[in-house]
Amino acid sequence: MRTDRPTPQARSDAPDSDVVLSSRVRLARNLASEPFVHRCDESRCRSIIGMLRSALLQGDLDENLAWVDLEKATGHDRQLLVERHLISRQLAEAAMPRGVAIADDETMSVMVNEEDHVRMQAIAPGLQPERCLRRLVLLDSELETRLPWAVHDRWGYLAACPTNVGTGIRFSAMVHLPALRITGELTKVRQAAKDLNLAVRGYYGEGSESTGNFFQISNQRTLGVSEEELLDQFQRVLIPGVVRYERAAREVLLERERLTVEDRIHRDLAILQAARLLKADEAMKRLSNVRLGVCIGMLPGIKLDAVNALFLHIQPAHLRDRMGGTLSPADAKSVRAELVRQLLGGDDGTGS
């Protein structure tokens, strides 16, 4: 894995990329012949891995996947995968034998022995859930000819947690909502999402906090509604609604508080271009305002792709990787600041 390159999960030329960083769709599947993961001992977990590995790595699959044994991987490597959204925190921290198959271009990954035997996900930049769904359905259709998925006549695809039965599908969009945060309307969005049975989570999914005003919005209902209906609602109604709301809030801000907003954005950019020490949360917060500035055309000299890339590269494991694998927390602050200055065209630190 090349950690110095941006993930293809965020691109400025993708649909609705001013608000939607990326779309993700995941399918939960379980083997009918095995107990669910939390009831498996070590040897069963290994035998599940054996079955999945051979099904996933056969050359005739449409996807070209590479296997990562997470039991043998170092904590650092697992953290890198979490930061790149290729595995969940839960899978990174689990104690049992587990692994993940990752596509070359990092837009698909198949987690094995997470909460369910299989959690496959496809990711695309901007609002493109349909692209993710088609790719996943293709993979699932190939896998189901080789593996006996647990399926129930009434409940559909079975999962360890009954809240995931049915389609076992979760659509999510990573959205950037700085204007709604500033205008204080985020609580309304949260309430509306709740009323529509949508979950709003933080940057790293379940149990994580919002950081940099990024939120993951996803469906909760998986039973009694088909994949296509969910896709349609998600792609044509729900997320476009959030996008419109955020864009309207951006316009209102510019109209009513232009100077205050300009001051905040330019001040944050100046700090990022000059800072010598940066903590991750401070960097995320200021980058969020810079991203807003780029999206509303206030910072023509800064590229959206550079800002998107920074959100990833300033994370602890990515910084550590850049420095060859070891980095103290104190040094991380200075390496982070240097990287931010570099990518945002700040001074080069020589004082000249």
Next chain:
Amino acid sequence: MKCDLCNKPAVVHELQITDGVKQEIHLCQEHAAEQGFADIHAMSMQHFPTKVGSAAVQSPACPSCGTTSAQIRQTSQMGCADCYEAFAGLVKSLIEQSQHGGTHHVGRRPAGSDGDIAKRHETQRLLRELEAAVAAEQYERAGEIRDELARGSRSEPMSEASGPSEDPET
């Protein structure tokens, strides 16, 4: 107080807290048993543990994986696919609570699925067991598995889509 699911008097009263949300449950004897609560009326005093904490009331267990209904209630996780049948009442209430009106699956199913998926998977499991028994030279066990496979294929012929051959001798 009446049962949440019918008009009979409730005999089981439980307070559940999930994600910080409190939910009171009141069930009659019949529905309590269906949802995996111990049948408190059937127990006499002699069944109660004599020492506090020395024994727990046994709750029903899944015949395939041994997961009990109490464990499911505690963790909200099923033990295996068969738990969905073993605890049908409990499953129904857990799903109804979380699926906002969804009562039946609609959408994709594995190609060729026609209601006998469980049976097809059982055959596949038996075939794998047979392979392992033969490899381990456990011929008696292999014979038993062959008999079981033969019984299955006689009672309900499998479709062509079922993958491995149903004839254990081939």
